Amino acid sequence: MKIAEKVRNIFPAERDIPKEARIAPLEQRDYLVDGKIRVWRGQVREVLSPVSLRGKKGLKRAHLGSYPLMTEKEALEALDSAVKAYDEGKGLWPTLGVEARAAHMEEFVYRMKEKRAEVVNLLMWEIGKSLEDSQKEFDRTVEYIVDTIGALKDLDRASSRLCMTQGVIAQVKRAPLGVALCMGPYNYPLNETLTTLIPAILMGNTVVFKPPKYGVLLHRPLLEAFRDSFPKGVVNTLYGEGKKIIGPLMKTGKVDVLAFIGSSKVADILKKQHPRPHRLRCVLGLDAKNAGIILPDADIDLAVSESLTGALSYNGQRCTALKILFVHRSVQNEFIEKLVTAIEEMKLGMPWEPEVKITPLPEDDKIPYLAAVTADALKHGAKVINESGGLVNGNFVYPAVVYPVNKKMRLWREEQFGPVIPVTPFDDIKEPLNYVVDSNFGQQVSVFGRDMDKIAAMIDTLVNQVCRVNINSQCQRGPDIFPFTGRKDSAEGTLSVSDALRVFSIRTLLAAKDSDANKKLIREILRNRKSKFLSTDFIL
Numbered sequence: 001m002k003i004a005e006k007v008r009n010i011f012p013a014e015r016d017i018p019k020e021a022r023i024a025p026l027e028q029r030d031y032l033v034d035g036k037i038r039v040w041r042g043q044v045r046e047v048l049s050p051v052s053l054r055g056k057k058g059l060k061r062a063h064l065g066s067y068p069l070m071t072e073k074e075a076l077e078a079l080d081s082a083v084k085a086y087d088e089g090k091g092l093w094p095t096l097g098v099e100a101r102a103a104h105m106e107e108f109v110y111r112m113k114e115k116r117a118e119v120v121n122l123l124m125w126e127i128g129k130s131l132e133d134s135q136k137e138f139d140r141t142v143e144y145i146v147d148t149i150g151a152l153k154d155l156d157r158a159s160s161r162l163c164m165t166q167g168v169i170a171q172v173k174r175a176p177l178g179v180a181l182c183m184g185p186y187n188y189p190l191n192e193t194l195t196t197l198i199p200a201i202l203m204g205n206t207v208v209f210k211p212p213k214y215g216v217l218l219h220r221p222l223l224e225a226f227r228d229s230f231p232k233g234v235v236n237t238l239y240g241e242g243k244k245i246i247g248p249l250m251k252t253g254k255v256d257v258l259a260f261i262g263s264s265k266v267a268d269i270l271k272k273q274h275p276r277p278h279r280l281r282c283v284l285g286l287d288a289k290n291a292g293i294i295l296p297d298a299d300i301d302l303a304v305s306e307s308l309t310g311a312l313s314y315n316g317q318r319c320t321a322l323k324i325l326f327v328h329r330s331v332q333n334e335f336i337e338k339l340v341t342a343i344e345e346m347k348l349g350m351p352w353e354p355e356v357k358i359t360p361l362p363e364d365d366k367i368p369y370l371a372a373v374t375a376d377a378l379k380h381g382a383k384v385i386n387e388s389g390g391l392v393n394g395n396f397v398y399p400a401v402v403y404p405v406n407k408k409m410r411l412w413r414e415e416q417f418g419p420v421i422p423v424t425p426f427d428d429i430k431e432p433l434n435y436v437v438d439s440n441f442g443q444q445v446s447v448f449g450r451d452m453d454k455i456a457a458m459i460d461t462l463v464n465q466v467c468r469v470n471i472n473s474q475c476q477r478g479p480d481i482f483p484f485t486g487r488k489d490s491a492e493g494t495l496s497v498s499d500a501l502r503v504f505s506i507r508t509l510l511a512a513k514d515s516d517a518n519k520k521l522i523r524e525i526l527r528n529r530k531s532k533f534l535s536t537d538f539i540l
């Protein structure tokens with residue numbers, strides 16, 4: 001079947017959906033505040049799937065349900081609940097020992113696992129992520145939580161001793177920061193919300209979290225687990241329009257940590273709204289335009305397969321996606337030919353179909369945006385070089401390879417975050433290196449080649465421009481024990497299983513002059529277990 005025909009027939013009729021992937025609408029009317037699941041009686045927002053269904057009257061977006069459109073009043077109530085639970089650091093949660101906090105989290109993860117099928121199905125339908133990738137997102141998140149609990153215990157073990165130096169006895173530990181506002185992105189709505197939320201809670205902070213614009217309902221099955229696993233006020237949920245409800249929270253000055261994965265533009269607005277920005281700790285995952293650089297001696301088959309997954313996994317909607325490819329002119333014909341063939345072999349379809357790679361996009365405005373940046377490239381001399389590249393049906397966009405992309409084009413500098421692959425030929429290695437140096441972004445880069453001297457020289461240049469240089473492999477965040485961060489407009493703070501515990505806490509210490517009286521006092525506090533902080537208990 002021709003690609004155009006496949007795209008034309010991409011959407012199924014309701015009866016074609018396999019039984020296990022069918023979904024009943026979820027009209028969510030509840031939210032979690034102050035340890036209670038409250039019923040919402042105000043306005044709601046309808047949730048439509050990126051998947052359309054074929055009916056007698058043509059295509060219609062699948063209705064998935066609705067969620068509360070909370071107002072400033074409820075947002076402030078949620079914040080107050082977190083502030084009350086933290087209670088200036090005197091609350092039950094921030095003063096609870098590490099072992100007890102870990103036990104609460106173990107309870108949560110146990111309850112979360114029971115909801116796997118429901119969450120995975122909602123992930124597929126709400127954001128169009130394939131079944132395989134949705135399952136991966138869920139399992140990776142569970143693994144991340146389990147590893148984070150382990151890392152927390154390790155951190156506590158490492159600080160379970162006193163040290164004596166220059167006549168001072170001390171115990172150094174990490175303490176919470178206060179109230180964290182956590183907001184993840186739509187492309188990893190579960191994983192990238194929980195990879196900030198979980199470490200924030202584990203370190204003793206209390207949180208308010210708002211799901212992203214797309215990928216809201218999939219958090220509903222976890223509401224009871226959040227309510228039952230933690231003391232009241234530790235986790236509070238917010239639903240609604242970010243523009244209306246987040247600004248008022250920031251303006252109160254009561255948010256101590258902003259954990260946000262999204263655009264640098266929005267992050268800047270939020271930071272400026274805080275009345276005392278120096279009191280705000282920011283943990284930000286922002287824009288990126290990672291380049292792939294294919295050198296003349298690269299293994300072209302490998303470079304093509306890594307570039308393909310790098311550029312098109314989840315339709316290119318990953319912050320770590322390869323968003324521009326620089327190909328040495330001597331190998332461009334072979335590379336492009338093989339890339340185009342590999343795209344033609346990718347399976348298009350609905351998220352539940354086995355081995356599907358290209359699926360519909362959740363953001364409605366992404367469809368005209370991708371058409372606009374492609375048209376801009378054509379205006380400046382590029383071409384779409386693959387059959388049916390950029391073809392649209394509803395929210396489905398067939399991947400486009402745009403070549404040759406140059407400086408004048410929007411695709412050169414804008415993060416397309418979708419299935420468009422800009423390809424640029426180069427003669428001199430300085431061209432892609434200058435691109436990376438001049439870029440506003442500084443997350444990662446991929447270099448494909450075999451020459452030891454050339455690769456080594458590139459590594460030494462690139463490590464001071466980005467935060468991960470990938471050799472003969474695509475850019476990616478994982479494994480999650482590795483630091484994930486970026487320079488310039490790409491990030492603030494570092495995330496990884498252990499780094500996240502650090503960014504959501506601050507080092508604080510107990511110190512006393514080495515006198516007999518102080519030694520006696522410290523010994524008595526330890527022996528009688530009077531303090532949770534000053535303690536040499538070792539978690540086994």
Ligand code: G3H
Binds near residue numbers: 188475478
């Ligand atoms: O969207 C950005 C994600 O952090 C990327 O994670 O590289 O594991 O897909 P990933």
